[in-house]
Amino acid sequence: MHNAAFCAVLHQPWRINQYTFFDIGHHKHYFNDGLNKRLFERIARKSYLPTLKIMKDLCEDNEFKVNLSMTGTFMEQAKKYKPSVIKALQDLNDTGGLEILGETYYHSLAFLTSENEFKDQVNMHKKMVSDLFNKKAKIFRNTESFYNDDVAAAAEKLNFKGIVTEGSEKILGWRDPGYPYKADNTKLQLFMRNYKLSDDIAFRFSSRSWEGYPLTATKYANWLKNMPNPFTVIFIDFETFGEHHWEDTGIFEFLKHLPREARKDTGVEWTHLSNLLSKKFVDKINSPEFISWADMDRDLSAWLGNEMQNSAFNFLRELELPVKATKDLSLIETWRKLSTSDHLYYMSTKFAGDEEVHSYFRAEAYQGPYDAFTNFMNILQDLKSLVNDKLTKA
């Protein structure tokens, strides 16, 4: 029997306001509350609520198991703009069908900022999961599946048992993603996303030019049943349902029928990642270089691929210690909201096949990568002046 772990990520960044050069030093509000509210409400209506309802029904009938990664910024926005989303997640949790993954609270590149910041953000997330769901995550997934050997080691220190990343050929080589591997030099099990089967749903589902179109639950279930390996990790953006593919593409019907179709004739068992934790590894995997699940490059280049992104990230990093030195909790929170990786993603100047995905996510907030950069820099300049004021007064 084949096992399938269905995983999805729920995330929203705190998008920032238009902030001109003349606003620097005037400490205008940084975050675009109107836009954040509008987008959250729209996506809750089109995607979160209907999808969570379907998942709850399926889990109640013992047909399905779900693994979710939900960021702290997502949960804050749900609380602020649409508390029924939290309720829906708690209902799903009550069915016993939900496993929650650990991650950085702010969906950030904290791992590259500092060890302390990384630890703090992971622990903040742990606390949130415990407060809201009374659960403890065993499996870690770093922001956007950023991964290398050091991330695995850091996750082990924080008591995780497993870690998910991209099933990239860069680290797998000829090996198949659907086997238990050990992250080198740790005791952690490394779960590799099957990006082909994941992207079939996430990107190709409604693409008429794809040979797999139309993708029916039966067709996909058969692909899973015929997998030669012990398990498959499907990992997608939660908004795939209803937002990236609208309801009229049939995506909800697909989700409603897939679990049952797959389980038919004892074909596929849906599972939580932690149930796949094994004592017997087929191999160990090392990854000196960073990989991620994004773009065709599957590395950090979507976030740190050009000079603007690097200079913005360095500026953010330089502010860590001064911000923390103020001991002002609201300033620290603001700095952390700015550490969310989306802010860097908007500055990407990739022009090949990935441009479409980047501009989709940037669309509502910016004209292009250049204003995404200067706007963010203006805000960091203002934050810097705020911090300096605080520190000189103190």
Add this chain to the structure above:
Amino acid sequence: MNVLILSSELWPVFSGGLGVAVYELIKSFNKVRNHVKFLVGIPRINWKGDLDAEIIEAPAKLGYSVYFHNGEPILDWESIRQIYGFNFSLFKACEHKKFDVIHANDWMTVPAGIMLKEKGVPFIFHVHSTEFDRTNNKPRDWVVEMEKMGAEKADLVIANSKKTKRQLVDVYGIDENKIKVIYNGINLDRFKSNPHKPLKKLGEKVVLFVGRLTIQKGVWHLLHAAKMVNSVDPQVKFVIVGDGPDRNYLIKLAVSMGLEKNIIFTGKVNDEELLAAYQSSDIFVMPSVSEPFGIVALEAIASGNPTIVSKTSGVGEIIKNCFKVDYWDTTLLASRILETLSYPPVKRALRQNGSREVTKFSWDEISKEFEKVYGGIKGA
């Protein structure tokens, strides 16, 4: 195949953007698609240039007076007489020539184009700007009628941007299925980034504007942005290249705003000076209120300038690697200028990615589009 081009201008003699576009198009065909032969009908300007084409100069003179007087668009009997005289003599001069396609550019050659179409030759009307663009929405009905007639009679209309196409559909009521958008190109050999910056020895930061000094070019907004920029950084100089009916007004305005030390009005410049201006600046701005295309922005980008254009411009539709602002948002325009000067990574990114992007608009790429159009319409 023989193509008859009709135009009121032809670079390098008596020429604005239209004359440059016509010249570069033919030049590119000469270079890479020389199986297409050109006949070019223009007013008598004693044209001397290096095109491989039969130049037909119609015995008529057209002057600046046709467009404006003291900044107001004018239309008197004299200019109507001039236009019709030109078109009639253009018709007479071309009547017995052999050509397979007529390609008329802008309203001033519409009557000749329509008369020549009677010979059974397909007629393309190419719109580089409309009367509404040129007159800041104070159109002369007669000219609008001429444009409408040209577009209606044409077998195919070419618009130089989606914005122009929308205008033709919404304002002129032209069937959108017969309008094809082909953007203007740029001669990449002429406009190149020059790291030596010959004129920039004073160590000052230069913001450049190039265009006619009329309301629709948005210089008024640029002056207000300049005021804000200089309040933060008095070292920034604004160079305004070009002439036009609003010149005196704008100079007085600049002085009354206390900008006399920071704004340089160069007046009209020659080609060499224009290239030097592009290469001497740190940022190029095109804050046009209305801009059907905006070739100067492509020239500036090709010359290595980080560039800010207004959203209401044709180039704004197609160029990704530039800043886009609302022309009325002077605060944002000023902010973008200061940001570009303050954050070197954005300056370098705009410069590098922009010069890569404009290669898509080489005339050799654009003439490929026209080759398809000529071939298609001839066969139809």
